[in-house]
């Protein structure tokens with residue numbers, strides 16, 4: 001269906017609404033694409049950060065291993081320690097070792113310092129608790145015993161404390177193995193350093209099956225840390241450095257991270273937190289739990305959100321600007337088109353009219369009469385035709401000149417027009433002869449109109465060259481009834497009636513038609 005556009009509002013509706021819808025759709029598509037692109041960028045940044053933290057953790061552990069190894073190298077060469085250990089002089093060994101431990105603890109965060117006999121029995125724990133004689137079955141010690149070389153790795157202690165341990169076999173000057181010295185750093189310290197370096201909070205969680213509840217609780221109590229065995233269904237938190245234990249991390253977020261390898265997310269107090277997980281294995285390669293990396297990505301998200309808001313804002317402004325410009329252009333083009341259309345209509349109108357009287361020209365009249373006959377054939381109605389001629393018009397021309405004659409013709413044309421309805425068609429048929437088509441008129445109506453015209457001209461005082469002239473008209477009428485009448489026949493009938501009116505004395509109306 002083709003909609004007809006008439007007014008400027010119609011044009012604006014037809015053009016601006018689709019344009020606005022198109023621009024909005026475009027903005028929406030660009031906004032969503034940009035949003036997805038930025039989410040991807042944030043995810044990438046996060047992955048890079050996570051990889052960075054993992055590498056940093058590995059580096060830190062390697063670095064600590066090397067550091068502990070270096071220190072152990074020195075300790076195994078210490079003659080005082082060696083003598084006291086070989087003599088199995090517990091008090092002496094402790095007295096010599098303790099100042100070293102104080103320095104190692106203060107300078108290097110070392111939390112474990114052991115002297116172990118060749119049969120793997122603990123001879124001296126320099127740090128608390130002061131337990132001895134128990135057999136050590138840790139992987140690092142087994143490796144050092146088996147290979148005779150230093151062994152290092154993360155190990156889960158019986159109290160559920162995750163510790164980096166380095167064990168050095170200890171030999172005397174003759175190459176005889178006299179035992180082992182072990183140094184350890186709790187992983188918490190490393191995690192804490194990483195947290196302060198990267199801002200990422202790290203939680204190390206161990207599966208419950210690898211720890212005993214009572215010993216874990218005792219261990220946590222011993223190091224003065226909050227502990228809650230039931231906090232997670234399958235895991236306990238063994239590494240949760242104070243500095244990075246964010247109290248604002250919702251429990252449900254951590255819980256989600258312990259039960260899935262997917263990235264867990266939450267929005268807390270207008271901040272976006274994400275948790276990634278990475279498996280946690282001990283020195284033997286056994287998977288014992290997982291590490292949670294909690295990151296605050298609010299800053300990146302806010303930056304991207306601001307960029308998107310800016311983009312959408314700019315898009316809206318550009319869209320509005322485009323609509324405003326389009327509105328101006330449509331208005332301008334519409335007005336210009338209207339002017340052109342008006343000019344064309346005026347031209348056509350002028351082309352159809354007689355230059356002197358402004359009435360329809362004869363050829364236009366013929367077409368109009370033809371159309372009118374078509375119409376009444378279709379409607380089965382009637383139409384009246386008047387043929388009007390000014391009586392003795394030649395005398396006006398002869399007496400007062402052609403210009404005065406023109407003036408009289410114009411006046412008569414105006415008088416005729418004033419006597420008919422707007423839908424009636426008045427034409428100049430030729431010279432001083434006029435025709436009027438009266439659509440829908442029967443004989444009586446046509447007669448009444450003819451009489452109105454006749455009497456209006458008869459009564460009109462024509463002012464010519466300062467003289468008042470009186471003129472009369474003769475009028476012939478013909479009536480078309482439905483189909484069957486041709487334009488020629490109708491004109492012929494009216495013409496004959498006009499001729500009769502002239503011949504029977506003028507200033508009269510003759511109709512041969514019956515009503």
Ligand SMILES: Nc1nc2c(ncn2[C@@H]2O[C@H](COP(=O)(O)OP(=O)(O)OP(=O)(O)O)[C@@H](O)[C@H]2O)c(=O)[nH]1
Nearest residue numbers: 389390391392393394395397402403405406431432
């Ligand atoms: N001024 C002027 N005269 C015109 C025009 N067209 C025709 N005429 C004149 O109209 C006159 C018509 O005269 P006739 O046909 O003899 O008719 P009449 O004098 O009106 O007499 P009857 O019709 O018999 O009453 C002629 O003198 C034409 O020159 C015109 O455009 N302007």
